[in-house]
Amino acid sequence: MPINNSIFYDTSYVSYSIIKDKRVLRDSFIPDTLPGREEQIFLFTRALSDLLSDQPPSDVAFIGKPGTGKTAVVKNVSGKFKQEYPNLRAKFVYINCSQASTSYRVMYQLNRALGVLVPPSGYPFDVLWDKFIEAYSSSNSRLIVILDEVDLLVRRDGGRILYSLSRLNYELGGDLSISMVVISNTLDFLERLDPRERSSFEPLRIHFPPYTQPQLYNILRQRADLGIKLGTWDDEALHLIAARVAQESGDARRAIDVLRIAAEIAEDEKAEKLTVKHVEKALNSVNEEEISVTVRTLPLHHRLILAAIAEILERPQVRPGTGVIYSVYGKRALSYGVKPLTMRRVSGILRELESLGLVEIKMDYGGARGNTKVVERMALPPEQMKSLLFQMGIRI
Numbered sequence: 001m002p003i004n005n006s007i008f009y010d011t012s013y014v015s016y017s018i019i020k021d022k023r024v025l026r027d028s029f030i031p032d033t034l035p036g037r038e039e040q041i042f043l044f045t046r047a048l049s050d051l052l053s054d055q056p057p058s059d060v061a062f063i064g065k066p067g068t069g070k071t072a073v074v075k076n077v078s079g080k081f082k083q084e085y086p087n088l089r090a091k092f093v094y095i096n097c098s099q100a101s102t103s104y105r106v107m108y109q110l111n112r113a114l115g116v117l118v119p120p121s122g123y124p125f126d127v128l129w130d131k132f133i134e135a136y137s138s139s140n141s142r143l144i145v146i147l148d149e150v151d152l153l154v155r156r157d158g159g160r161i162l163y164s165l166s167r168l169n170y171e172l173g174g175d176l177s178i179s180m181v182v183i184s185n186t187l188d189f190l191e192r193l194d195p196r197e198r199s200s201f202e203p204l205r206i207h208f209p210p211y212t213q214p215q216l217y218n219i220l221r222q223r224a225d226l227g228i229k230l231g232t233w234d235d236e237a238l239h240l241i242a243a244r245v246a247q248e249s250g251d252a253r254r255a256i257d258v259l260r261i262a263a264e265i266a267e268d269e270k271a272e273k274l275t276v277k278h279v280e281k282a283l284n285s286v287n288e289e290e291i292s293v294t295v296r297t298l299p300l301h302h303r304l305i306l307a308a309i310a311e312i313l314e315r316p317q318v319r320p321g322t323g324v325i326y327s328v329y330g331k332r333a334l335s336y337g338v339k340p341l342t343m344r345r346v347s348g349i350l351r352e353l354e355s356l357g358l359v360e361i362k363m364d365y366g367g368a369r370g371n372t373k374v375v376e377r378m379a380l381p382p383e384q385m386k387s388l389l390f391q392m393g394i395r396i
């Protein structure tokens with residue numbers, strides 16, 4: 001009887017998976033240790049340690065660009081406090097102001113955190129405020145209110161709620177106190193507060209600089225150890241992500257995104273290992289995604305100008321100076337059925353496209369018609385930019 005050898009040729013049982021735990025590569029995952037943020041953790045822990053001697057901690061402001069670990073530090077440290085001191089007379093309430101950008105919504109969330117059910121809209125603000133004071137006065141607990149993306153609240157609603165909450169400390173007295181941790185990309189929101197509010201709200205400032213290359217490497221290494229199968233990634237790949245992201249922004253979120261996308265690409269390609277080749281592809285795909293989001297938000301004439309530039313860049317013999325761009329754009333606008341903008345306005349739009357990172361412009365001093373600005377390159381190859389614009393209805 002012939003032996004069934006099919007098992008030896010059947011490769012379907014070979015697993016090409018590289019990622020061992022997807023959660024670890026998601027934005028919401030906060031690890032137990034945060035490499036590169038030891039100093040910020042130390043300062044914040046020290047500020048909160050007043051709670052241990054039953055003192056109200058001072059207000060704190062976390063300031064830093066996107067992806068620099070502000071939310072991760074606040075959640076990591078407050079989580080550890082809750083875990084290590086379960087009997088602490090303190091309650092942490094985390095509020096993201098992108099969802100609670102009015103004083104009403106903040107009070108709604110504070111009430112809910114204290115177990116008071118109030119409607120998400122429609123009540124007079126004073127009723128919510130009184131209910132909160134009543135619930136808080138009988139709570140016998142210090143309150144730490146964390147307002148993430150606080151600039152959205154201040155921009156929309158002024159800073160009155162910060163002022164009112166900090167004033168309560170004088171009015172309530174006793175063992176009660178409210179401390180605030182506000183999180184923002186810049187200090188601009190402090191400038192927007194009215195002078196009375198500013199003088200009553202002077203938080204301890206903790207700065208979060210962009211991550212350096214070695215710090216990003218450590219962050220990535222931690223994610224790889226936790227989320228990717230042992231032996232399925234090249235260390236060089238992590239070094240490449242860290243180097244590129246440190247140069248671009250120092251944003252840990254972006255570095256972790258690139259790692260996740262590179263791992264997914266490696267899995268799709270059924271590769272045995274995640275290598276620099278997959279990282280290169282991931283870096284490009286993350287860029288493409290960002291560029292297409294930006295291009296989709298552009299007004300019509302901006303898109304027509306981009307289309308004109310893409311067309312010119314495909315003809316190597318033509319110098320993409322502002323004059324040529326204007327003339328090609330003008331024809332495009334007319335065939336599209338709209339009146340071309342003035343040359344002056346088009347120059348302005350070129351500067352806007354440059355500051356959005358969609359085109360690179362340099363001065364050309366050697367042109368036949370004297371010095372002029374020329375577009376050196378676009379953020380995407382012209383062919384790709386054209387197909388992106390085509391999807392948006394700009395026919396080239």
Ligand SMILES: Nc1ncnc2c1ncn2[C@@H]1O[C@H](COP(=O)(O)OP(=O)(O)OP(=O)(O)O)[C@@H](O)[C@H]1O
Pocket residue numbers: 026027028029030031033034035036037064065066067068069070071072073184185219252253256
């Ligand atoms: N030091 C770190 N170690 C490990 N992971 C980190 C570290 N810093 C940030 N991260 C991770 O990077 C991502 C973004 O971090 P986080 O949300 O804390 O940034 P942020 O400064 O609050 O950004 P934003 O201003 O955009 O809200 C999260 O997944 C977070 O867990």
